[in-house]
Amino acid sequence: EAQVTQNPRYLITVTGKKLTVTCSQNMNHEYMSWYRQDPGLGLRQIYYSMNVEVTDKGDVPEGYKVSRKEKRNFPLILESPSPNQTSLYFCASTIKGGDEQFFGPGTRLTVL
Amino acid sequence: AQSVAQPEDQVNVAEGNPLTVKCTYSVSGNPYLFWYVQYPNRGLQFLLKYITGDNLVKGSYGFEAEFNKSQTSFHLKKPSALVSDSALYFCAVRDITDKLIFGTGTRLQVFP
Numbered sequence: 001e002a003q004v005t006q007n008p009r010y011l012i013t014v015t016g017k018k019l020t021v022t023c024s025q026n027m028n029h030e031y032m033s034w035y036r037q038d039p040g041l042g043l044r045q046i047y048y049s050m051n052v053e054v055t056d057k058g059d060v061p062e063g064y065k066v067s068r069k070e071k072r073n074f075p076l077i078l079e080s081p082s083p084n085q086t087s088l089y090f091c092a093s094t095i096k097g098g099d100e101q102f103f104g105p106g107t108r109l110t111v112l
Numbered sequence: 113a114q115s116v117a118q119p120e121d122q123v124n125v126a127e128g129n130p131l132t133v134k135c136t137y138s139v140s141g142n143p144y145l146f147w148y149v150q151y152p153n154r155g156l157q158f159l160l161k162y163i164t165g166d167n168l169v170k171g172s173y174g175f176e177a178e179f180n181k182s183q184t185s186f187h188l189k190k191p192s193a194l195v196s197d198s199a200l201y202f203c204a205v206r207d208i209t210d211k212l213i214f215g216t217g218t219r220l221q222v223f224p
Contacts, residue, residue, distance in 0.1 A: 004155070031210055033211065035214075040216055041216060042202060042214040042215055042216040042217050043156075043202065043212075043214040044214075045211050045212070048209070048210070048211060050210075056209075058211060090155055090156065092156075092212075094210070096210070097210065098210075099144075099146075099161050099163065099206075100158040100161070101156075101158070101212060102158075103148075103155035103156040103157070104155050105153075105154060105155045106153075106154075106155050
């Protein structure tokens with residue numbers, strides 16, 4: 001089944017404790033991205049990647065890191081999480097120039 | 113800069129009645145417009161797109177959208193609403209980096 005998976009689905013952590021949210025897709029898509037969803041703000045892009053070893057900042061990259069060592073994986077790293085990073089996070093993928101983006105199920109992160 | 117606006121936070125409609133969820137856009141050049149739906153505890157799902165061609169676009173689950181260039185609108189419509197259509201709907205525009213720029217979302221509530 002074609003899908004985008006994210007782990008964990010739910011995470012509660014404390015300020016300053018490094019964490020990684022994994023994202024994996026099995027559709028051989030070149031393009032992957034991370035979004036955060038906050039009430040009243042919709043979804044905002046954090047980082048994106050056009051292909052392996054090619055990443056770039058989105059609209060709200062501060063406090064986040066990403067890497068793209070393999071085509072299928074695009075982890076999101078929070079080196080020192082803060083409460084303002086409490087949010088719902090979505091990973092998405094598509095072929096380059098593709099119309100439809102495929103979204104993962106989301107990761108709800110709470111930073112205390 | 114590209115942007116979309118969804119003027120209604122919530123739309124309420126009775127089952128069987130037609131529904132409209134509004135979206136207006138601001139883009140330079142030709143717009144690439146999308147509608148996505150988010151069911152509770154799920155990721156976003158693609159509904160339909162407008163790239164070029166007919167102004168009336170048909171999508172999944174009986175939804176359609178009307179592109180109006182003079183009014184810079186891309187409203188989502190369905191002739192007869194179902195209770196199962198209740199969800200969060202996002203309008204989006206794609207920019208030249210393939211990033212999706214989302215509206216703030218409209219919650220559709222269909223009452224039996």
